[in-house]
Amino acid sequence: xxxxxxxxxxxxxxxxxxxxxxxxxxxxxxxxxxxxxxxxxxxxxxxxxxxxxxxxxxxxxxxxxxxxxxxxxxxxxxxxxxxxxxxxxxxxxxxxxxxxxxxxxxxxxxxxxxxxxxxxxxxxxxxxxxxxxxxxxxxxxxxxxxxxxxxxxxxxxxxxxxxxxxxxxxxxxxxxxxxxxxxxxxxxxxxxxxxxxxxxxxxxxxxxxxxxxxxxxxxxxxxxxxxxxxxxxxxxxxxxxxxxxxxxxxxxxxxxxxxxxxxxxxxx
Ligand SMILES: [Zn+2]
Numbered sequence: 194x195x196x197x198x199x200x201x202x203x204x205x206x207x208x209x210x211x212x213x214x215x216x217x218x219x220x221x222x223x224x225x226x227x228x229x230x231x232x233x234x235x236x237x238x239x240x241x242x243x244x245x246x247x248x249x250x251x252x253x254x255x256x257x258x259x260x261x262x263x264x265x266x267x268x269x270x271x272x273x274x275x276x277x278x279x280x281x282x283x284x285x286x287x288x289x290x291x292x293x294x295x296x297x298x299x300x301x302x303x304x305x306x307x308x309x310x311x312x313x314x315x316x317x318x319x320x321x322x323x324x325x326x327x328x329x330x331x332x333x334x335x336x337x338x339x340x341x342x343x344x345x346x347x348x349x350x351x352x353x354x355x356x357x358x359x360x361x362x363x364x365x366x367x368x369x370x371x372x373x374x375x376x377x378x379x380x381x382x383x384x385x386x387x388x389x390x391x392x393x394x395x396x397x398x399x400x401x402x403x404x405x406x407x408x409x410x411x412x413x414x415x416x417x418x419x420x421x422x423x424x425x426x427x428x429x430x431x432x433x434x435x436x437x438x439x440x441x442x443x444x445x446x447x448x449x450x451x452x453x454x455x456x457x458x459x460x461x
Contacts (some may be wrong), residue, residue: 231330267302272346275447
């Protein structure tokens with residue numbers, strides 16, 4: 194273990210939502226971000242940030258917008274901190290991007306280390322429902338906007354390496370290129386099957402039968418990535434780091450993945 198890693202692990206704030214929000218707010222001025230509150234989870238705000246260049250009028254297929262979301266599942270902290278650290282180290286770049294950012298979609302879950310929200314809901318099966326306050330607030334920010342690329346940052350406690358669900362109609366091989374750029378930090382998931390789905394070298398490409406996947410495999414509940422791909426985004430990548438690895442490595446991998454995916458999708 195390096196000294197840097199050891200220091201990080203001794204001092205980390207993985208479940209300190211207040212510290213996370215403070216650091217995002219420091220970025221608001223240098224990155225020209227405006228903050229929107231989507232809902233409130235027992236006193237903890239679900240917030241979104243949009244850059245000045247974010248274009249709500251751009252439609253799917255003709256949009257350069259970028260969508261970045263972490264922490265839909267509260268017990269998956271590396272995405273939340275990886276997204277923040279990516280923004281902190283690429284502040285100028287972020288300022289120039291048309292972007293909508295959801296830095297921690299389930300703050301109650303992050304604080305309590307729970308997958309579900311304060312009402313015991315898996316938010317990642319509810320993106321079709323307006324009656325959930327966070328989703329209703331989310332729709333007010335996203336509107337009918339199109340996006341070129343959406344990144345959904347997750348973790349998996351069963352995983353042995355990084356892996357990715359790719360939904361994409363872009364010609365570039367963005368999933369494979371993003372994994373290739375990240376595997377030096379954490380190797381790819383070696384198993385050919387994850388959660389009952391067939392993976393090849395850490396990658397599962399889907400796209401044709403999403404309505405069947407939702408109705409037969411997910412009980413009719415729409416995950417964020419599938420909803421985004423069907424309604425808003427030309428590409429939606431769900432990236433997973435293995436929860437049993439060092440938090441330091443997982444955060445590094447999440448940040449590297451974001452940069453690699455933007456480059457692969459030729460954004461910025
Ligand atoms: Zn998750």
